[in-house]
Amino acid sequence: MRSHHRTAVAVLSLGLVLAACSDAAEPVTAPAQAGEATPTPTPATQTTDAEDHGAHDAHGGDSHEAVAAGPVSASVLGTSTGSYGPLAEGMGSATNTLVVEGTVTLVKDEYGTQISTNVTGLMSGQPHAAHLHDGSCTDFGGHYMHDHAGPPEPPNEIWLSSSSDPAGSLEPSRTGSAIGSGGADWVPRETPLSMMIHDSEFPGLPIACADFAAYDGPVTLVLEPAADGVEAVEYSLDGGEWVTYEGPVEITGAGSHTVAYAPAGERDDAPQITFTLAGAR
Structure with a gap:
């Protein structure tokens, strides 16, 4: 009975991914990975590199509603550290069996934002996309975007990469461990944030999440x-x-x-x- 339930959840999750992608008003061009040619816009009915890099906005819907700029901007600068844990059943990849552990640190200062991670338990030899997300691990939206009308890729988003490519992925070692970092010259709005690691296979649903629930100190x-x-x-x-x-x-x-x-x-x-x-x- 449990196997049928898990299969149903996986099918439902995949349906949500395809529905979210097909609702896009314009086709999305994803950034080229190292060694690849720059991709051209792809019809929404086909798989794009952006979908392969974590099914952008599929897990939480299009949460990037336009926010009216007020007369005063507010920023909170500091450091926040989160620990990875599994997502609740039905909120991520239903077929995931990996036990992902580790920490991720977000630093906001006068120069912008830097995020770094040290993680274990990933699929050896398989790249795992990891992105800064709107919302917490239990009530999350899509990728965090600095400009709601901007492109779904760095530097408008922050992705963690094991290489110098800001649009790269986490590249696990033979033991499944990986280090990665990413950053931008802007500071996120003061709203719940989380870091999500995605399955290495399409549709790239989340397999682990870390909340930036509190600042470590002053x-x-x-x-x-x-x-x-x-x-x-x-x-x-x-x-x-x-x-x-x-x-x-x-x-x-x-x-x-x-x-x-x-x-x-x-x-x-x-x-x-x-x-x-x-x-x-």
């Missing part, structure tokens, strides 16, 4: 005017008094924090960001 809050006419910015930390923003603010207390921010004097309906500090390790 973080730095950076607020910047994002619209003309904004001369001063105010913020409120954890419901406290509104103060004028005069430069980067270090936040050190472990636990959950909420920051509201707005142009000076425009506090009504001010946007908020929420994040968690796990404390020093």
